[in-house]
Amino acid sequence: MSASKGLPADIAIPESTARVGTPAWQRAVWVVLGIAVAAAPIFVLESFHLFQLTMAVIMALAVLGLNIVTGYNGQISLGHGAFFAVGAYCTAIFMSHYDWSFWATLPISAAVCAALGFAIGFPALRLAGHYLALTTFSLAVAVPQILKHKSIEDWTGGVQGLFLVKPDAPAGLPLSADQWMYVVTVIVAGACFLLVSNLIRSRIGRALMATRDHPTAAEAMGMDIGSLKTRAFAVSAMITGIAGSLSAVAIEFVAPDSFSFGVSISLFVGMVVGGVASVLGSLFGGLFVLFVPNIAEAISKAAPGVIYGVILIAFLFLLPDGFAGLLRRVAARLRR
């Protein structure tokens, strides 16, 4: 991308001090530790909890997608549930009508969602703030109805939706279908998290944030804001779409009712609670949107929505900048 052409490398934004001097062996330790933490649930949790965790990781990935465009690039989207749905349907259609393997459908749904995101990115250039939020929200409201439409019913299965089957573990691996699904999810999500965190730390990531913080200055520095914004939308939609693909196979069923506008709102909540503009925060956001409704329901069956709201407000009050902000503050205190 030619986004920051004209920005001489030697006067680039000051390197963040934390990363300077992290020795290679230390980074290796973190990676090994991360893999161990990600793999532990396979052996520790029984299948239902593993399934829940799989769903949480999927939500985290979807939140990560939203975070790119809203958190890092400052374009508020309340319509990412639409990309989630399109990703899920791409996978479902190819798996149930054409018997493709899950892995083969993944690049297709990524490409379709990226293209869709790119297309949505164009009107987004002319709309800012609340107007963009409403426009994307209308997308989230429209998609379930479009999925029911007669003209594409042969593919989408209409109101009844589509059934598909989870991939089995490759022969030789002693894993159940649930365990394998978790492994698949962690591999795909892990790769996306790694790529995104690299992207964010790169020249392009800095350009995205500069566009968010001060578009005029960014443009004066020679960044092509239009292209940055549309591409941010494309990458963001792609990642949320991949999460949608994973959710379709994990649940083995897609229907328009699975993708009401509530999904978009959940993703937004996950992003804010986890931490706006934070890669790691997205992970917490995913855990939050999956597990907190269950906690709310355990407290009150009569009005789970009210309890959820109270918990949410409490979180925003206690952690105004999300889990990620909490981590940052703790880290800052330790360093002092």
Place this chain on the structure above:
Amino acid sequence: MTTTRRTLLGGTAGVLALPGLLRAQESPGVTASEIRIGTTYALSGPASAYSLIPKCLTAMFKRLNEQGGINGRQVNFLVYDDAYSPPKTLEQTRRLVEQDKVAFLFNNLGTPTNSAIHRYVNQRKIPHLFLATGADKWADPKGYPWTIGWQPSYRTEAQIYAKHILEQKPNARIGLLHQNDDFGKDYVNGVKDVLGARFDAMVRTASHEATDATIDSQVVSLQAAGCDALVCGIIPRFASQAIRRVFDLGWKPLMFMSNVSVSGAVVIEPAGKEKAIGLITSDYRKDQSDPSWADDPGMKEWRDFMARYIPDGELGDNNYTYAYGVGLTLLQVLRQCGNNLSRENVLKQATSLKPLELPTLLPGVTVGTSPDNYHPIRHMQLQRWDGRGWVRFGKVIEGAQV
């Protein structure tokens, strides 16, 4: 080695006791003092009006437990919120089955939500009993033997209308107006079940999309085709339009309306109370607002139950009469199971119910199942709009044997 009398007797007793012991251990969700049953409902979200049903069921199990439970076992009824979202239904169902280890699932709400768990419960062989949805797909004993509905399906309803038409006008030309989705197509299938080979000759169909603005052209085309009977498998918004349009055209067919679209306030009044005179629909429940049930012992039983266990409940809400009926059906199944609450036996008893009259159902409407009949309620009575209210007429009619 010699076999003493004592070891022989002891051994024999042990062997004989073994199946009993094994059974006690093999039935998930069942202990000596408890049986655990689960369901998923929309407690939050747009469909949460139905949450009155699990509220009523919970109260019924409370009454049962106060009376000593079933065979000495207390019923522990777990209700989880799925917000009418299929992925959430799967998650909550897995929680019920794998974590809470319920014996079986009962009366889960909704068609898309139950679709999401249809295969899961059948693979795991978990009884999935008496669902709160009117779709016909739950009656598939061969493909999905562990799932069974309860209320008459839309298909059964259409069968009943077709039977009535054949009785009244054997040579009728039938117009069939239906929504182009699974709900509407159940009506086509139901009429086809009754007419068989004569369907093509007797019936003219016209379908519309749920997204259409009006259905005027469909109504006009059916009139132009010379139909003298009209069966409508449509939702409330279009029902009002159809009633008004038929009246305005001066067309007087024998007109039947899906019983999801017969609310006085939502459908009839917007269309015009006078314009709907003669419209026919069907029901299987007693309408609690109908004064003829004021002294009915069945409805009295239900009112006493409500007064005692749900004193703040709105008596006009027919979710309560529905819940009372489906709850009693399950209690009958549990009673028939006796001491064997294995999943196999629960399913076996649920699919071998002898015709059972229930207090909140119309006289003559019974709940009955067999291993190849997964339509528990197959009877309904017709009712006609007289300008002020629905008036029942004729005998209870049974759906076709398919």
